[in-house]
Amino acid sequence: MAQLVQQYLDRILAEHAGVSDGVLADYIPELAGVDPEGFALSLSSADGHVYETGSTAVEFTIQSISKPFTYALALDSLGQAAVDARIGVEPSGEAFNEISVDKTSKTPKNPMINAGAIAAASLVPGATADERFDALHDFYSGFAGRRLELDHDVYASEKATGNRNRAIAYMLASFGVLEGDPDEALDVYFRQCSLKVTSTDLARMAVTLARGGVNPATGRRVTNAAVVKRTLSVMVTCGMYDAAGDWVSAVGMPAKSGVGGGIVAVLPGQLGIGTYSPRLDAKGNSVRGVRVCRSLSEQLGLHFLSVARDSRATLRAVYEPRDNVRVYETHGDLLFSGAELLVRTVDRDRGRFEVAILDVSRVDDIDDAARSMLSGMSAELRSQNKVGYLVDPDGIVIRTGSDFEQVRYLCVDDAVEAAEQALRRGFAG
Ligand code: DON
Numbered sequence: 001m002a003q004l005v006q007q008y009l010d011r012i013l014a015e016h017a018g019v020s021d022g023v024l025a026d027y028i029p030e031l032a033g034v035d036p037e038g039f040a041l042s043l044s045s046a047d048g049h050v051y052e053t054g055s056t057a058v059e060f061t062i063q064s065i066s067k068p069f070t071y072a073l074a075l076d077s078l079g080q081a082a083v084d085a086r087i088g089v090e091p092s093g094e095a096f097n098e099i100s101v102d103k104t105s106k107t108p109k110n111p112m113i114n115a116g117a118i119a120a121a122s123l124v125p126g127a128t129a130d131e132r133f134d135a136l137h138d139f140y141s142g143f144a145g146r147r148l149e150l151d152h153d154v155y156a157s158e159k160a161t162g163n164r165n166r167a168i169a170y171m172l173a174s175f176g177v178l179e180g181d182p183d184e185a186l187d188v189y190f191r192q193c194s195l196k197v198t199s200t201d202l203a204r205m206a207v208t209l210a211r212g213g214v215n216p217a218t219g220r221r222v223t224n225a226a227v228v229k230r231t232l233s234v235m236v237t238c239g240m241y242d243a244a245g246d247w248v249s250a251v252g253m254p255a256k257s258g259v260g261g262g263i264v265a266v267l268p269g270q271l272g273i274g275t276y277s278p279r280l281d282a283k284g285n286s287v288r289g290v291r292v293c294r295s296l297s298e299q300l301g302l303h304f305l306s307v308a309r310d311s312r313a314t315l316r317a318v319y320e321p322r323d324n325v326r327v328y329e330t331h332g333d334l335l336f337s338g339a340e341l342l343v344r345t346v347d348r349d350r351g352r353f354e355v356a357i358l359d360v361s362r363v364d365d366i367d368d369a370a371r372s373m374l375s376g377m378s379a380e381l382r383s384q385n386k387v388g389y390l391v392d393p394d395g396i397v398i399r400t401g402s403d404f405e406q407v408r409y410l411c412v413d414d415a416v417e418a419a420e421q422a423l424r425r426g427f428a429g
Contacts, residue, residue, distance in 0.1 A: 005043075009053045012295050013041050022279030022287035025259040028157035031278075034060065038261070040276040041292055042203035046269065048216030052200055059196040060276055061154045063258030064096065064112070064284075066140070066192040067120070068239070069205070071111035072231045073139045074123040076223045080230060083123060086177050087116045089230075091238050096284060099167050106175040112238040112256065114189075115168045121192060122178045122185035129184040133191050140195060142222035143205040145215050148195045155194035162190060193258075202264045202274025209254075209266045232266060243283045243290075251293045252303030263289040267302050314338030315345060316362065325419045326353040327412060331362035339370035343377050346388075355419040356381060359391040359412050366396050387422070389415040 017039060026032035040054035074083050088102055092109040101108055101115060108115035126132035141147050169182035169189075178185055197205075208215040209232060212225040235254035240247040247255060253273070255265040261278030263286055273296065277288035297303050315338075317329040326349060328342060346356050358374065360366070374397055378388040392398055393410045409415040 006051055006053070009041055009043060009051050012292055012299075013039060013053045015295065016288050016291050019288050019291060020279070022281050024278050025261075025280055025284075027259075028154065028161050030151070030154045030157050031061075031259060034261070034278050036279055038276060038278055039288055040199035040274075042198070042200040042274045043296075044200075044203040044207035044216070044272045046207065046211060046216060046271060048204075048207065050200055050203055050217075054199070055276070056199050058276065059149075059151075059198055060262060060278065061151050061193060061258070061260040062140075062148075062195045062197045062202075062262065063193045063260040064117070065197075065202065065256045065258040065260075065262050065264050066195065067112050067117040068209075068231050068235050068256050068264075069140050069143060070117060070120045070124065070136055070189075070192055071234065072223055072227050073136055074111075074120045075227045075230055076139075077125050077135075078123055080226070083120075086123060086179075087111050087119050089234050089237070091244060093242065096241055097164050097168070099164070099171060101171070101175060101177070107177050108172065110238040111234055112241075114165055115172060118165060118169050118185050118189050119172055119177050121188040122172075122180055122182075124188065129187040129191075132184070132188045136188065136192055137195070139222065140192075140205070142218075142220060143208045143215060144197065144201040145204050145208075145217045145220075146201070148197060148201065150191060151194045151196050155191055158190040158193055159187070162186065165189065197262065197274075199262070199274040199276040202262055202276075203272045204274075206264045206266045206272025206274060208272070210268050210270060210272050212268075232268060235266070240285055241283050243281075243285055247285075247290070251290075251297045252305055253293070253297065254304075255293070257285040257289070259284055261286045261289070263293060265293050267304060271302075314341060318345070318349075320353070321412075321416045322420060322423075324352075324354040324423060325357065325416060326355070327357045327359060327416070329359045329362070329412075332364060334360065334363045334366040334370045336367070336369040336373070339373040343373055346377060346381075350381075350384060350386065353386065354423060355387050355389060357389045357391060357409075357412060357415045357419065359415075360397055361391055361393050361411070363396060371397055389419060391415050 038055045038058045040056040042052045044050045088109045097114045110116050124132040169186050172178045173182040213223040213228045214221045232254040239256040253265040257263045263275045265273040275289035277286045316331045381388045391409045
């Protein structure tokens, strides 16, 4: 069956293979010397299964795709407040290498342009550039699930030709934004851009973000969910440079591109995509990479704002096994919107039962918002001289202190029987 997905991805790649628009990045000779025909697509499922098609063994430099990962490491190491004091989160509407800061705060507008990325590199803890790079190298490798290597030639070229980045770093130092020596921050930045990846590395890095910081292939937690949330947010608004608006409406996945020809795209909770094709459009994004992601999103319904399910799906069935007893059967993920619908439905029905039985035995996941709403519902029923019973065999709702604690059942039949007995006793909530 998995062959169906493989064949589909092979077809998508073949459909775009003939596209030859765009040009290789040529600001350093190493980038202009790559095979322009290299073309690869990798997709990792949430459980870490990777599909690959095209030249997925070809290594290329990660370039600006490094930026979200360094930003994530800065957040992970220092916390959001300290990072926010140095780097903004607003789209800049300028070229990625613009020598600019926010007019009022004098800080880089976001971490996806060079100014913000160099500032983020300076925030990575370490006594020397080597120590900072090592931390960053380990961090990226944790996302990829393998040790990434440095392209020494690209690194040397970045360093030799990086005067514009030097101008940015020294400007930031003059505003007190950079931590430590600007040349050290630049050195870390040049090295991070020169790490080599394949499209499959990018898919694995993407899916680690999609999984809230856990690499599903290695099982290792690389960072926490709050860091991932912030990083993905900035990727949505600033990841594709000036094309961010077009990308979000057409593709709808947090993403980041690099002049090496890579694109990383994340569908939170679901999958990670890595593409490689080195010919770039005028905005610096891989032409075929953008087209492939567009096709995948349209054909597989991957846009993160597509309204795939509504909260009614949470409520599977409502029935009355006995007079005055009403069962509410739920399934899927019980999150705020589903819990809200449930609470409102029970409230609407309150003239029709004495005992409400809430069956969560088919619920896959529940969050704290839904949990506290269910507790609130139980208290609310008691205040109306009614009672709520919970069928929760796996204990997903019950936690210490939950209002449902004393009335948890393993199956609906037990709960119905208990309700009958209570009603026979002339029970009043
Ligand atoms: O800062 C630079 O010039 C490069 N090392 C990174 C550039 C990059 O990938 C920008 N984006 N597309």
